[in-house]
Amino acid sequence: VTLRGFCTRAAPLDFTQIQITRLPTVVILGRPNVGKSALFNRLIRRREALVYNTPDDHVTRDIREGVAKLGDLRFRVLDSAGLEAEASSGSILHRTASMTANVLARSNFALFLTDARAGVHPLDLEVGKWLRKHAPQIKPIVAMNKSESLFDANDSLATAANEICRLGFGDPIAISAETGLGMHELYVSLRPLLEDYMLRVLNDEGDHENSHDEDSSNLDVDKSKLPLQLAIVGRPNVGKSTLLNALLQEDRVLVGPEAGLTRDAIRTQFEFQGRTIYLVDTAGWLQRTKQEKGAASLSIMQSRKSLLRAHIIALVLDAEEIVNAKRSMKHAEVVIARRAVEEGRGLVVIVNKMDLLRGKHKSLSYEKVMEAVPQEIQTIIPQVTGIPVVFISALEGRGRSTVLNQVIDTYEKWCSRLPTARLNRWLQKVMSRHSWKDQAAQPKVKYFTQVKARPPTFVAFVRGKTQLSQTDIRFLTKSLKEDFDLGGIPIRIMQRSVT
Ligand code: GDP
Ligand code: GDP
Numbered sequence: 413v414t415l416r417g418f419c420t421r422a423a424p425l426d427f428t429q430i431q432i433t434r435l436p437t438v439v440i441l442g443r444p445n446v447g448k449s450a451l452f453n454r455l456i457r458r459r460e461a462l463v464y465n466t467p468d469d470h471v472t473r474d475i476r477e478g479v480a481k482l483g484d485l486r487f488r489v490l491d492s493a494g495l496e497a498e499a500s501s502g503s504i505l506h507r508t509a510s511m512t513a514n515v516l517a518r519s520n521f522a523l524f525l526t527d528a529r530a531g532v533h534p535l536d537l538e539v540g541k542w543l544r545k546h547a548p549q550i551k552p553i554v555a556m557n558k559s560e561s562l563f564d565a566n567d568s569l570a571t572a573a574n575e576i577c578r579l580g581f582g583d584p585i586a587i588s589a590e591t592g593l594g595m596h597e598l599y600v601s602l603r604p605l606l607e608d609y610m611l612r613v614l615n616d617e618g619d620h621e622n623s624h625d626e627d628s629s630n631l632d633v634d635k636s637k638l639p640l641q642l643a644i645v646g647r648p649n650v651g652k653s654t655l656l657n658a659l660l661q662e663d664r665v666l667v668g669p670e671a672g673l674t675r676d677a678i679r680t681q682f683e684f685q686g687r688t689i690y691l692v693d694t695a696g697w698l699q700r701t702k703q704e705k706g707a708a709s710l711s712i713m714q715s716r717k718s719l720l721r722a723h724i725i726a727l728v729l730d731a732e733e734i735v736n737a738k739r740s741m742k743h744a745e746v747v748i749a750r751r752a753v754e755e756g757r758g759l760v761v762i763v764n765k766m767d768l769l770r771g772k773h774k775s776l777s778y779e780k781v782m783e784a785v786p787q788e789i790q791t792i793i794p795q796v797t798g799i800p801v802v803f804i805s806a807l808e809g810r811g812r813s814t815v816l817n818q819v820i821d822t823y824e825k826w827c828s829r830l831p832t833a834r835l836n837r838w839l840q841k842v843m844s845r846h847s848w849k850d851q852a853a854q855p856k857v858k859y860f861t862q863v864k865a866r867p868p869t870f871v872a873f874v875r876g877k878t879q880l881s882q883t884d885i886r887f888l889t890k891s892l893k894e895d896f897d898l899g900g901i902p903i904r905i906m907q908r909s910v911t
Contacts, residue, residue: 442525528556646728798899
């Protein structure tokens with residue numbers, strides 16, 4: 413075990429302060445039985461695994477995701493067991509293989525696990541070949557697992573390492589997932605890679621944050637740099653999994669007859685119109701709501717965490733339940749919707765299962781639901797006008813583009829930046845448009861500027877002691893939304909006194 417990398421960095425990046433969804437993803441690859449799951453479990457320390465229902469003890473057929481903690485390092489880790497599929501046939505294994513390829517394409521780094529005691533197994537060579545073919549951009553870190561018995565005799569460790577070099581991915585590190593030996597070595601290998609990656613990501617975002625152009629006359633909306641983080645939430649059985657399948661358009665969410673396979677593997681990222689969309693904690697939501705079936709509650713603590721990670725919250729409702737209950741939202745849904753807005757997230761309401769209403773219910777028909785739901789939501793969340801509501805049938809496979817276009821539209825508004833010059837021209841007009849009953853009560857807003865996007869946040873600089881009342885703030889908010897097409901997203905206005 414060598415000790416390096418300690419003295420080189422003055423101010424190490426603090427991974428614990430980085431949002432989980434932004435962390436790099438490391439996938440653990442290897443032939444069966446090298447200890448992928450054992451390592452995964454050690455890294456996540458059995459917390460926060462997004463998967464349950466492993467089909468049996470020896471074969472892990474699913475892909476699990478968790479947040480790895482290794483010293484002060486944090487990263488997302490994927491445990492994939494799909495490679496055995498290459499050699500086998502059969503429906504489960506075949507499908508799992510394509511999923512693994514998928515996961516690989518979406519991983520930033522790979523840990524290639526081998527068995528120190530077994531040397532190079534023919535399947536290790538297969539894995540290597542497969543990795544070069546499917547993800548040439550990923551240079552894996554090779555780790556010899558199960559090294560604990562070789563640590564004492566340095567010779568055998570060196571012999572094993574020499575052998576593993578045949579894989580052609582450089583020097584291996586020796587670890588033991590079971591005993592924890594070599595975890596520091598793993599840390600030292602990963603840290604510079606992950607830190608470089610994070611610094612690049614943070615720099616890109618920094619460029620964006622500083623790039624708003626005072627003179628530009630159009631909305632400065634970020635289109636591509638920042639991946640959209642979407643949370644699909646809702647009570648059990650409203651159709652979240654079905655919708656997910658429609659969104660992903662692939663077999664990444666396996667819905668099939670094989671026991672234990674249905675919801676185990678949830679891809680966390682997909683593309684739509686050249687844009688990357690991350691799904692935030694989706695497996696967690698599905699799992700949780702399944703477990704809480706009957707209780708009809710959404711765990712508030714957990715949901716808050718998920719909400720804070722997401723940019724846009726897509727709240728799925730069940731059209732038939734709306735008809736039966738004669739109201740749009742049950743308590744848990746109201747709580748989530750309000751919280752989403754309070755936390756400054758973009759909210760998109762999805763009314764699913766619209767196919768069930770066709771021709772069936774006379775009292776509250778298709779059209780009535782379409783009319784009633786937006787109105788009720790307006791009453792439930794009066795502070796944000798025009799929260800978008802879309803009506804779909806996930807089962808019929810319709811709704812993918814409806815949902816995603818709305819999500820993206822909301823996201824773009826949420827990212828809007830309005831140049832100060834334009835805002836102040838607007839301010840003059842809007843203040844003269846409004847008549848105050850008492851002239852003396854008219855606030856003297858000297859100037860107005862947007863200090864932040866995501867969600868759009870403004871500061872009104874008010875002269876003297878005349879402060880903006882709640883009514884004034886509502887008026888300005890409403891005007892901003894109308895004049896700059898910012899309806900449906902939370903907007904914040906703060907005020908400062910100037911002399
Ligand atoms: P996977 O198929 O690659 O996910 O492998 P598992 O994590 O299921 O591990 C396969 C077997 O190797 C299990 O019996 C583990 O207990 C064992 N194993 C995993 N890591 C180690 C290790 O570091 N040392 C030893 N001796 N056994 C290990
Ligand atoms: P989840 O618990 O929110 O993930 O819900 P699921 O996706 O598992 O769906 C629950 C049930 O509703 C399943 O039987 C689905 O087939 C059904 N379902 C989902 N979407 C629709 C839809 O658009 N129309 C109809 N009629 N049924 C649907």
